[in-house]
Amino acid sequence: MSEALVVVAKNSAEHKRWNYVVYLYAAGLLLLTPLVLEPFEIGKMNRALIMSVAILAVNLVVGFNGMLALGHSAFMGIGAFVTASMVQDENWDYWQVLPVVLIVGFLMGIIIGLPALRVKGLYLALTTIAQAAVFPTLVNIDELGIAKRTGGPNGKGVSEEVIAPSYWEWLPGVDGARGGSAYRYWIIILMLGITLLLVTNYLRSRPGRAVLAIRDNEAGAAVYGVNLPVAKTMNFAISAALGSLAGLMWCLDKAFVAGQDFTFLLAIDLIIGLVLGGVGTIQGSLVGGLFVVWVNDLTKRISVPLGLYTLNGDGPLAKAIFGLILILFTFFAPGGIVSLGRLINDKLIRIIPLTPAGQPIEPLSKFDPGMESTRADTAMKMSIAGPILLAVGWLLMNVNNLIVGVLAFGLRMTIVVLAPVAMLVGANELKAHADGNRPDAIKGPATMAQTLGALGFLFVIGYAVQRFVQTYPIWDIPLI
Amino acid sequence: MTWNFDILPDFIFNGLSLGAIYGTVALALVLIFKATTLINFATGELAMLGAFLVYVLHMEQGLWLWLSMLLAMGISAGLGILIERSLTRPFDPADHLPVVLITLGLFLIINAVAGDIWNYQVRILSNPFGKFPDWVPSVGGDRFIMVFGSRLKYQSIGIWVTLALALFILGLILNRTKAGLAFRAVSSNVDSARLVGVHTGRTLGFGWAIASAFGTLGAVLVAPQLGGVNPNMMATILIYALAGAALGGLDSLGGAVLGGIMVGIIQAVFVTWGGVVVLGQLYMSILQLAAAFLVILIVLIFRPSGMFGTRRVERV
Numbered sequence: 001m002s003e004a005l006v007v008v009a010k011n012s013a014e015h016k017r018w019n020y021v022v023y024l025y026a027a028g029l030l031l032l033t034p035l036v037l038e039p040f041e042i043g044k045m046n047r048a049l050i051m052s053v054a055i056l057a058v059n060l061v062v063g064f065n066g067m068l069a070l071g072h073s074a075f076m077g078i079g080a081f082v083t084a085s086m087v088q089d090e091n092w093d094y095w096q097v098l099p100v101v102l103i104v105g106f107l108m109g110i111i112i113g114l115p116a117l118r119v120k121g122l123y124l125a126l127t128t129i130a131q132a133a134v135f136p137t138l139v140n141i142d143e144l145g146i147a148k149r150t151g152g153p154n155g156k157g158v159s160e161e162v163i164a165p166s167y168w169e170w171l172p173g174v175d176g177a178r179g180g181s182a183y184r185y186w187i188i189i190l191m192l193g194i195t196l197l198l199v200t201n202y203l204r205s206r207p208g209r210a211v212l213a214i215r216d217n218e219a220g221a222a223v224y225g226v227n228l229p230v231a232k233t234m235n236f237a238i239s240a241a242l243g244s245l246a247g248l249m250w251c252l253d254k255a256f257v258a259g260q261d262f263t264f265l266l267a268i269d270l271i272i273g274l275v276l277g278g279v280g281t282i283q284g285s286l287v288g289g290l291f292v293v294w295v296n297d298l299t300k301r302i303s304v305p306l307g308l309y310t311l312n313g314d315g316p317l318a319k320a321i322f323g324l325i326l327i328l329f330t331f332f333a334p335g336g337i338v339s340l341g342r343l344i345n346d347k348l349i350r351i352i353p354l355t356p357a358g359q360p361i362e363p364l365s366k367f368d369p370g371m372e373s374t375r376a377d378t379a380m381k382m383s384i385a386g387p388i389l390l391a392v393g394w395l396l397m398n399v400n401n402l403i404v405g406v407l408a409f410g411l412r413m414t415i416v417v418l419a420p421v422a423m424l425v426g427a428n429e430l431k432a433h434a435d436g437n438r439p440d441a442i443k444g445p446a447t448m449a450q451t452l453g454a455l456g457f458l459f460v461i462g463y464a465v466q467r468f469v470q471t472y473p474i475w476d477i478p479l480i
Numbered sequence: 481m482t483w484n485f486d487i488l489p490d491f492i493f494n495g496l497s498l499g500a501i502y503g504t505v506a507l508a509l510v511l512i513f514k515a516t517t518l519i520n521f522a523t524g525e526l527a528m529l530g531a532f533l534v535y536v537l538h539m540e541q542g543l544w545l546w547l548s549m550l551l552a553m554g555i556s557a558g559l560g561i562l563i564e565r566s567l568t569r570p571f572d573p574a575d576h577l578p579v580v581l582i583t584l585g586l587f588l589i590i591n592a593v594a595g596d597i598w599n600y601q602v603r604i605l606s607n608p609f610g611k612f613p614d615w616v617p618s619v620g621g622d623r624f625i626m627v628f629g630s631r632l633k634y635q636s637i638g639i640w641v642t643l644a645l646a647l648f649i650l651g652l653i654l655n656r657t658k659a660g661l662a663f664r665a666v667s668s669n670v671d672s673a674r675l676v677g678v679h680t681g682r683t684l685g686f687g688w689a690i691a692s693a694f695g696t697l698g699a700v701l702v703a704p705q706l707g708g709v710n711p712n713m714m715a716t717i718l719i720y721a722l723a724g725a726a727l728g729g730l731d732s733l734g735g736a737v738l739g740g741i742m743v744g745i746i747q748a749v750f751v752t753w754g755g756v757v758v759l760g761q762l763y764m765s766i767l768q769l770a771a772a773f774l775v776i777l778i779v780l781i782f783r784p785s786g787m788f789g790t791r792r793v794e795r796v
Binding site: 123127130140268271275279315316318324 | 571582584588592711772780
């Protein structure tokens, strides 16, 4: 294996700088999205983030506890219908419904999870698949006031407006109908952020560690005093509550819920997102949600040009592609996109752990006299490739073909990743050269990589600003 | 509340014939579960594909219905062997997740391919028990006889006879052939079977083949009750079959058939007759699927191994 582009000691200044840039960049991409995208694209992002929350819920059971749950569409449906009914019929506020939805989801999780989780084996899959199939039919029951609450086969609309508070109004995109998709995006991303934080902490807590122990060795966990049925059921109930939260977000975003939205196919979509993103990783749930919505959207657009059977623009193509993805990923990438990302990350950076004395356990550079380092050269090539791919992408943009269009978009997007990486690697090599602790750090290519990378980075920011001004004329915004 | 017992036998007959079909599909599930402790979620879609094969061979190519059924069962069996060899054998059967994901992927692909070829409209498939010769006793030339003052359709009798015949043949295969002996050995203990020289992979393929053939049989028998074949026809049948398999015990072949029949009777007698006729509440018919769900929950609460299943003892 070739050496990584950047080798840093753990917790060194370089390591921290790399982490800061990566996290800020990821956070910036997510937070700035509504400023750059068109409103209907923000709507898709909202849907993807809601799917991410639901996939995280499934992940808690499948990825972290090793049980198979196929029925989270029903928990989403319960959350969505409770929200719709309380907001529409009882005039509650969304924030007031939140605790109710969480409690209802939790209790449903206990009722459905407990019988199956007392016994070992695939029984949870059996119960939950039936639960997913049954849920859409239960919504239509006329008696007991159920159909009145759920709207029956017609679905239920919510007329309550999500209106941005006045101090939000200076932000672009929050003044449209229903608070604008951008305002809902901010709410959803806030809820997603809190959920991610809580789930991460839960998995580090005592019950969370018990759940992980059950996955890795059930008998061993029991020996160490974990009450298997209780731990599994509590975990499943927490997951169900999270699924209901995703349902609340669904209702908040779409303002319309119907039984047909929460069928077995939605549950399968969640499983696919989980496998696509990466089973048993938190980041995987995020990536999975984005990819499921993206693939669904793409297949809807290419079904007609490919001459495949479609019904209302929605054909079997998405199902076939998802099925193929499931099988191919299970065979060739069981870790999902996150494992592929980790492979790339390992090529980019290697973090060398420290000894208790605080020294790196091995030298940062395995420099062999007479052999030149290629790191700075690679960084330089990346910094040059970025603009070239961008230019090619721009040229291809004018070809009116969907597949070329997707390719062109991909080429244009490479600069978003290539530029900051080249800049960071260049800066790292320059610093090593200045410190004189690594004779293989060459100044020339490193300088060039840093400069070109920084220019590309500035270009990305400038492009975002330009899209922003184009979408929301800045002179229209009263500055508070 | 009207206790209308006069029409109760109608519902029982109906439940028995539906239940026999659920039992057939449950048998397909159990045949695979017994050998691999794996629930094959693509069972229903494989069966649907088999029914469409019959549709193509019989309705489009004009072959004799029973011949096309046998051919379709054979082709499904081949497909089952192919799937077992190429998609599930590379994985460790003790680790459920990958194999179940594979079957879910198959579920989606088969459904999508059938949807693209035949669309999602219901297509009429002739009833295997639609025509009977004149010497068969009937009421005014209709296709039923009167039993306990109720109509017992020839279709129901036909389904029972077919299922009984299929079970008899399955029993012969499992108890009188070498492959059947190997299958029983593998389902009782994979490792021991391998140690005494049984080719476990090939035997599992054999299990998949029989299971696919049985699934196809169930799908063809149920098609007339659903008005025909369509790519989504097995979606609910699979849930009833899962409930039946859970009720009978997931590793008991006879239990699967009995469990399926009991689910059919619960659906017809308790939900349809009890709910719609006695209580007079139409919404109860929506609860048919919910009844299957409840059956699964109740079985898991009171007897997780089902009526005839063996309690598994785990060694730490």
